[in-house]
Amino acid sequence: MSQTAPRIAPLEPPYAAEIQSQFDRIMRGAPPLMLFRVIAGNVRAWEKFRAGSLLDRGPLSLREREIVIDRTCARNGCEYEWGVHVAAFAEGARLTEAQVRATVHGDAGDECWSAAEQALIAAVDALHARATLDDAEFAALSAHYDEARIFEVILLCGFYRTVSYLANGLALPLEESAARFPR
Known part of the structure; x- marks a missing residue:
């Protein structure tokens, strides 16, 4: 991929308090990934993505x-x-x-x-x-x-x-x- 920007613009800081809280939970305080910033710009997509609940530890090592x-x-x-x-x-x-x-x-x-x-x-x-x-x-x-x-x-x-x-x-x-x- 030679592009420097994604096809859909990511959210830029400062983030809404709820989004910041979700980013902090997922990223443990690190800056959010571009993937998360792009998806979070679409409320429905972000909710569905997070609802997948596979960002947790799970039963595998x-x-x-x-x-x-x-x-x-x-x-x-x-x-x-x-x-x-x-x-x-x-x-x-x-x-x-x-x-x-x-x-x-x-x-x-x-x-x-x-x-x-x-x-x-x-x-x-x-x-x-x-x-x-x-x-x-x-x-x-x-x-x-x-x-x-x-x-x-x-x-x-x-x-x-x-x-x-x-x-x-x-x-x-x-x-x-x-x-x-x-x-």
């Missing part, structure tokens, strides 16, 4: 969650959101440089992943390609994850596909502090 999010964003060509997540969470999720690279350029069989993580990557790839899991893919996922975690994987894939559509479709400029896709 940070590492599992970030593998799903990073792979989903990478598969959707969404450098914006992939880069935000890698910059903010890769270290805390203990993702190695090889694993971060594999979220973009690897596949489920890469040796850098555990068997459980390979099942996660395969599930993300299947959902991206076909919007479903076949019996073998579901069985592989079920061998490592309970029902609550499987629901979370599927929900995260759908939510971050939507985030990818928003970031890509609105041509959001990459955040300065975000990571870039490995070449």
Whole structure:
């Protein structure tokens, strides 16, 4: 994306008190991301986005969650959101440089992943390609994850596909502090 401004103008500070409070809750006091500032300019879109309730911790570990999010964003060509997540969470999720690279350029069989993580990557790839899991893919996922975690994987894939559509479709400029896709 070569644009320096998104296709829809973001909110600019000072923000309304309620919006500022919501930004503070999500960003824990850091400046709000361009994505949030653009979506928050449309009240209905912002309420629906926040109602997705997938901005919380959930039943997956940070590492599992970030593998799903990073792979989903990478598969959707969404450098914006992939880069935000890698910059903010890769270290805390203990993702190695090889694993971060594999979220973009690897596949489920890469040796850098555990068997459980390979099942996660395969599930993300299947959902991206076909919007479903076949019996073998579901069985592989079920061998490592309970029902609550499987629901979370599927929900995260759908939510971050939507985030990818928003970031890509609105041509959001990459955040300065975000990571870039490995070449």
